[in-house]
Amino acid sequence: MGRTPVGYFCEYNMMTNNQNMTLNRITLMFPLALVLFEFSVYIGNDLIQPAMLAITEQFGVSATWAPSSMSFYLLGGASVAWLLGPLSDRLGRKKVLLAGVAFFTICCLLILLTHNIEQFLALRFLQGIGLTVISAVGYAAIQETFAERDAIKVMALMANISLLAPLLGPVLGAFLIDYVSWHWGFVAIALVSFLSWFGLNKFMPAHQESRAKQPFSYMFDDFKKVFTDRQFLGFTLALPLVSMPLMLWIALSPIILVDELKLSSVQYGLAQFPVFFGLIAGNIVLIKIIDRFELGKTILMGLPIMFLGTLFLIAGVIWNAYLVPCLLIGMTLISFGEGISFSVMYRFALMSSEVSKGTVAASVSMLLMMSFFVIIELVRVLYTHFHIWAFALVSFALIAIWFSTPRQVLLQHMQVRQQQGLN
Template sequence: MQSTSFQKLSRSTLLFPLALVVFEFAVYICNDLIQPAMLSITQDFGVSSTWAPSSMSFYLLGGACIAWLLGPLSDRLGRKRVLLAGVMFFTICCLLILLTQNIQQFLTLRLLQGMGLSVISAVGYAAIQEIFTERDAIKVMALMANISLLAPLLGPILGAFLIDYVSWHWGFVAIASLSFLSWFGLKSKMPEQQQKPIKQPFIYLFKDFKKIYFDRNFLGLTLALPIIAVPLMLWVALSPVILVKALGFSSMQYGLAQFPIFFALIAGNIVLLKVIDRFPLGKTALIGVPIMFLGALFLLFGAISNIYLVPCLLIGMTLISFGEGFSFSVMYRFALMSSNISKGTVAAAVSMFLMFSFFIIIELVRVLYMHFHIPAFAWACFCLIGLWFICPQVMLKRIMQQRLNAKQF
C-alpha cells in the first residue's frame, strides 16, 4: 500500500522523522546502554556472566515475534494508530522491568521491550518509504541513522557510569521518559495516511507472506541485511565479555573503545548522504561491503596473532562499521521495494527475517564463544560478510543493470 503522492524533503516534513528518531534512539539505547551493565545485572541475579549476550538476543527475538502482525495491522488500521500504540507499550515495558526479581523475568521483559524494534522497522520505516521519494527516503533513513547512532556511541559510556555510580534501574527510567516524549511528537507531527486502509481480512495475510518469502528477488536482497548488520550486532552483544571479561578493560576503557567504531558508522552514513545523488542506486553497497570484508580480515589476523589483538579488533570493527553505514540504508530500500505486496506487510517480512537472523546468529556465536573464545567471533564475522559475494551482490548487480536498461529505453 503505497501513497500516490510524495512529500519533498524540507524542514517541515522532517519533523515526523525527527519525532520517530527520538523513539528509535530510545529503542537502540535500551540495548546499547543496558548491554554494558549486563555483567553487573547477572551478578545481581546471581547467574553466570555468559547470560549477558542473551539480553540482546532476547531483545531482538521480541522484535521478530511481533513484526508479522504490526506491519499488516498498520496496513489495515493506519500507520499512526499502530505506531502510537507501540510506543506506549514499549514505554510501559521499560517501567515494568524495574520490578523483576530474577534473570528469567528480566529476559521476558527484554523480549517484550524488543517489540519496539518492529514498531520502528515494520511501521515507522514503512511510513518513511511511503511519504518520501526514493532518494529522499534513503537520505531521511541515513539522517535518522546518524541521530540514532548516538545511542551506541553514548550507550557504553553511560552504561559504564551506571555500573560505577548508580543502579542500572535508572537507565530504564530514563529510556521510558524519552520514549514517552517521542509519543507526543509522533501524535502531533506524523502525517495521516493518504490512502484508505486496506479492508482484506487477516486470512489474506498468510497468502501475502507466502508470496513474499517465495520471491527470489526479495530473498536475495533481504539476505544482504543480516550480512551487513549482524557483525556489528555481534560486537555489541559480545564486546562486554571480550573487552572487560577476557581482556581486562575497565568499564570506562570499554566505553572509550567503542568510540572509533561507532564514529565510523556515523561517518559511513554521512558519506552516503554526500554521494547518494552521484552514483547509481546500489553502487555504495558494492563499495561498502568489500570494506567490511577487509575489516573481517583484520579481525582474523588479530585472533590468530594475539600480539596485535586489540588494535586489530578496533581497526577491523571500525572498517566494518563504516561499510555498514555506507551500505545498509540502500539495501533496505531495495529489499522493501522488491515486492508489490503492501509495504506494511513487506516491511514486516523484512523485519522478521532480520530479527530472527539476529537472534539465531547471536545465540549460536554466544555458544561458540564459550568454547572457542575470540576466534569464534572473528570467524563468524568473516563467514557472514563472505556470503555477500555468493548471492546478494549478484542479485543487486542484476537489478541495477535492469534499471539501467529501463532508463535507456
C-alpha cells in the first residue's frame, strides 16, 4: 500500500533532522521553490539582455554598453559571496536565503526609478547579489541536504527548469521591445521572486548549518585554507572555462545577431532555442546516465563535444556565408557538453575542501562570478576591434585550456575515488 500524504509529511519532518534526504515528491518541494527563485534571477538577465539595445537608446548611450548590464550583474554576484556563505554557516542557510530573496525582489522594483545608464547599472549590480544567494547559499543547502548522486540529479533537474529563463527570456524580451516597456519585465521578475519566498519559507529545512558558531575572524582563516587548496583551485577554475562560452553567447548574441547580422528581435529569440535545448538535452542525458558511470566520466565525454562546438564557431567566421548555421550548431554542441559536465564539476568543486560548505560555496561563487565579469568585459572590448572573431577565438581558447591542468586534476581525483571505492 502506498504512503498517505500524512505519512509523506511525517517522513519529510524526520528527514530534515538528518544530513541527507532521499528524493521523493515532498523533499523535492524545497529545490522546486529554490529553482523558482533561480528562474527569476536568471530571467533577470535573459529577459533584459535582449532589451538592452532599446534601453541604451533610451538612456542615450552607445549599444556597446549592452553587455555591461550582464557583466555588472555578475560582478554583483561576486561582491558579497565572501560574506553570505560564511554568514549562512553561522546563522543557518534558511535565514540568509530568505533575506536574499527579499532583497532581490526590492531591487527589481527600485530599478524602475532609474533615469540614466549609471543608475541602471548600479541597480543591476545590486540585483546580481541574487546570483550569490543561489550559488553560495542555495546550492550549498542542496548539496548538504541530498546524497551525492541525488544532489547531482537535483542540480541537473533544477538546471533544466531554470533553463526556461534563457528559452523564454529572448522571446519575451523581444515582445517587451516591440509592444510594451522593459519596465514591466522587472515587475514580472519581482513577482516570481516574491512567490518563491513563500515556497522557501514553507519547504526549506531550517537546520542547514555547517559548523558551530565562531567569531568572524575565523572566516579569513577558512578562506585561506580554501584558496590554498590545489584540488579546490583545479576544480573551481575549471568551472568558468566550461561555462564561459555560453555566458559570452548570452552577453554578445544581441549585438552579433541583431546589431551586426541585422536579424529581427523575433529571429534573435528563435535563434536561442536550439542553443538552450542543447543544454536541456545535456542535463536530461546526465540524469539518465549518472548512475551507470563512475562520477566524472560525463565530464570526459562532454568536453570533447564542447571543443568540437568551438571549431564550428571558427569555421563560421572563416566561411561567412555559413556563419549563422555554424554559430547555432557550435553553440548547441557547446551547451550540450556543458549540460552533461557542469553539475558534476560543481559537486567536485564544492566537496574538494573540508572547510564549511558555505565558505567553500562562497569561494566558488567569487571565482566564478569574477571570472565571468573580467572575461565578458575583456571580450566586449575585443569585440569592438575584432568582432565575431573575438567571441569565437576566446571560446576556443577557454575549452582548450581545460585539457591542461584541470583535466589532470579531474583524472587524479577520479583515480583516488576509485581506490577508495566511491564510484
